[in-house]
Amino acid sequence: MSGTPEDDPQKTVFMPISDGTTGLPRGGTNAPPTQFAPRAPQVTIQVGDVLNHIFEVRRFIARGGMGEVFEGVNVTSDERVAIKVILPALAADPDVTGMFRKEARTLTGLRHDALVQYRVLAQEPQLGVLYIVTEYIDGLNLSHELGRIEAGANDLLALLRRLAQGLQAAHRLGAIHRDISPDNVLLEGGRLSQAKIIDFGIAKDISPGSATIVGDGFAGKLNYVAPEQLGDYGRDIGPWTDIYSLGLVVLAIAQGRDVSMGGSLVDAVNKRRAVPDLASVPEPLRLLLTGMLQPDPAKRLRSMDAVLAQVEAIEVKLRPTAVVAPQTGASGLPAGMKWGAAGLALVLVAGAGFWLMRPAGHSGVPVVSGTGSPADLARSTIDSVLPSVGCTWLQITDITPGPRGPNVKLAGVAGNPAAAQNEISQALAQHHIQEASIDFGDVAQITQSGCSALDTYRQVRAPDSHQLTVPQRKFAMRMQPNDPSQTGYPGEKAANIVLQLAIDDPKADFALIGLEPSGLISPEFSGPGTGVLGRDALKKLATETHIVTDRGNDHYQMQLDVNHTGWSGVLLLTGKGPFEKDVIAPPIGQRGPDWTTHFVSEAAARGWQAQMVWFKTVEEGSQ
Structure with missing residues (x-):
């Protein structure tokens, strides 16, 4: 659902019409009591109300078939929010509210920059109204901008990738949108590169026997729905349904106007008997859109993974890369790496890892601020x-x-x-x-x-990376002392990498994961409950060896030895443990959608955030 403020028709605020009850407190201890005038039955909230002593209603935005949308503010944090109030008739139906709550467990777990962020669903105890809170977004509705956007093949590919990745995240959590259309794409700041999908109010749980507010019937705008939503092909609804609608959205942008796939219900069904005319679509994308817009779901691209694979293939054709892959050993994985500590003998799969060594006293990587x-x-x-x-x-x-x-x-x-x-x-x-x-x-x-791991970890990327830093990006290989107590590679060439760790919260658990461009990922320091080194072991290393320095206030510095040239990375996960190995770092071949769904679910429940640094080891004297 969308609404347009009367005082600024170019700005729109969207509120998903889904549910989700995690519950809000009925009033903070420091919140002043709020008096509410008696309301007649079937009357919703008013400007000036403070819901649950937390969300003040500031401005009416729009009214739709399932509720009303208001601009509000969180009085404790000053965050602007959008508030969707469910119509009283719907809120009074326990079946409807039950489905709202079920759907919320999915929607509040969605974390992707291309998706509007749900906050909470709650009930105001004094007014008795059920409402949903999401982030407040200033932006332009894509449907209003179709004739003004000039988008070439690269622009369309970038938009398609962004929206497909957002829907991929939703599908992996078991929900499909079923109403992808220009009306439900918001251009934050008016920029195509900042497109967000909104209004998951008719999202459908795809587990067997599931239902939503609108059940299994038609949902969506007639111009952009898939054939199966109109009763064809056994009403086979799934991720492929969003793929069809997304293909029509790209077509609408390419031709600069809404697609003509509507009219009467009979007309809409007939127009979906064949792939629509794609003459206005740039040639490199036509084959992809043909696969997305097949009438028969069985012949259509079936997952956003398949869509994104084709997007990547087109991008490679348009912009072939000349980047040389890092040096690898005979197995195809980076040659000999160890991550461990003297006397601990942590040996990882395929011989990969690091060896923790003496701190070198460097600070984190500086970021030079722009002066203009x-x-x-x-x-x-x-x-x-x-x-x-x-x-x-x-x-x-x-x-x-x-x-x-x-x-x-x-x-x-x-x-x-x-x-x-x-x-x-x-x-x-x-x-x-x-x-x-x-x-x-x-x-x-x-x-x-490696892409599957990156795309999964990126869903919980922290807004900054101050907790994990390295002093430089390149480290030279040098001969190491012939002393096993001082190096993991006595008498051999290795690079000494300094790693800074600033957790800043002794109550927070953490895990460190080694990464390679080949896709290899290996958990090292984590805890509790994983069977590998946790915070206590890290502190012990700091007191008994030179490989870790405890700088106080939950700040640590360590040195890693790497005996091969090329790139390596370290990922820091913070939040509530445990960090089980099969959740945070499954082996190659076990990182499909099921793993991503499991990881994201655990991350949402435990408040995990990810930070990452990459560095390169080079021969001495190399640049």
Whole structure:
């Protein structure tokens, strides 16, 4: 459902019409009591009400078939929110409220930059109204912008990837949208690169026997629904249903107007007997949209994973990458790495890992702040787009003003560095930063096996990376002393990597995971309850060896030895333990949608957040 403020028709606020009851307190201990005037039956909330002593209703936005939408504010945090009040007739039906609550368990667990964020569903005890709270988004409705958007093949691919990744996250949690249309895509800040899917109010749990507010019948706008939603093909509803609708949204953007797939119900059914005319779609995307818009669900692309694989293949064709993969051993995995400590003998699969060594006394990687407004704008633009760039983990390491535009340096990994760099360039261009210099020299290419891990971890990416840092991105290989107590590689060449860890919360559990571009991931320090090193063991290392330094206030410094050249990474997970190995780091071959669903579910329940750093080991004297 959407609403348009009367005082600003270009701004819209969207409120998903789903449910979710986790419950809110009926009043904080410091919240002043709020008096409510008696309301007649069937009357909803009013501007000025404070719901549960937490959410103040500021402004009416819109009314729809299932409720009303208001702008509000969390009085304890000053966060602007959108408040959707369920119509009294629906709220009085226990079957409906039961389905709202069931759906909330999914929707409040969704964490993706392309999806509107649900906060909570609650009931105001004095008014008796049932309401939902989501993030408040200022933006333009895509349906209003169809004729104004100029989108080429790269723009359409970037949008398709972003929205498909958002829906992929929803599908992995067992919910499909069933109403993907331009009306339900919001362009935050008016930018195509910041598109968000909203209004999951008719999302359907795809587990057997499930139902939603609208049951198993028709849901969605006639122009954009899939054939099976109109009764064809045995009403076979699933992820492929969202794929069909998403294909029509891309077609609408390409042709600059709504698709003509509606009319009467009979007309809508007949128009879906064949793939619609795709002449307005850029040639590189036609084959993909043909697969997305097959009338028969059995012949259509069946998952967002399949859609994204084709998107990546098209991007590779349009922008072939010249990035050389890191040096590997005969097995295809990076040659000999160890992560352990003297006397602990932690040996990992395939001989991969690190060896913790003496701290070198370095601080974290500095990030140079832009000194001019173009650099500042570039930083904020890139930070906003990075969470949505598929198969990447990138971070800005430096921004400096240049003669024609800011110079931006990034580090990390990407499945397709050229495509990722192009997406960042497009985002900057939309902010009229046309001549920024983007340096991907410290970005390594990761395999498809690594992509599944990156895309899963990125769903819980922390807003910053101050808890995990390295002093530099490149470390030289040098001969190590011939003393097993001082090095994991006595008498051999190895690089000494310094790692800074600043948990800042002794009550928080954490896990450290080693990563390789090949896709290998291995948990090391974690706890409690995993059978590998936890905080207590880390503190013990700090008191008994030189490999870890406890700097106080839950800050640690350690050194890792790596005996091969190439890229390596470390992931920090913080939150409530335990961090079981099969949840945080399953082996290659066991990282399908089921793992992602399990990981995201555990992360949501335990408040996990992820941070990551990547570094490169090089031969001494190399740049």
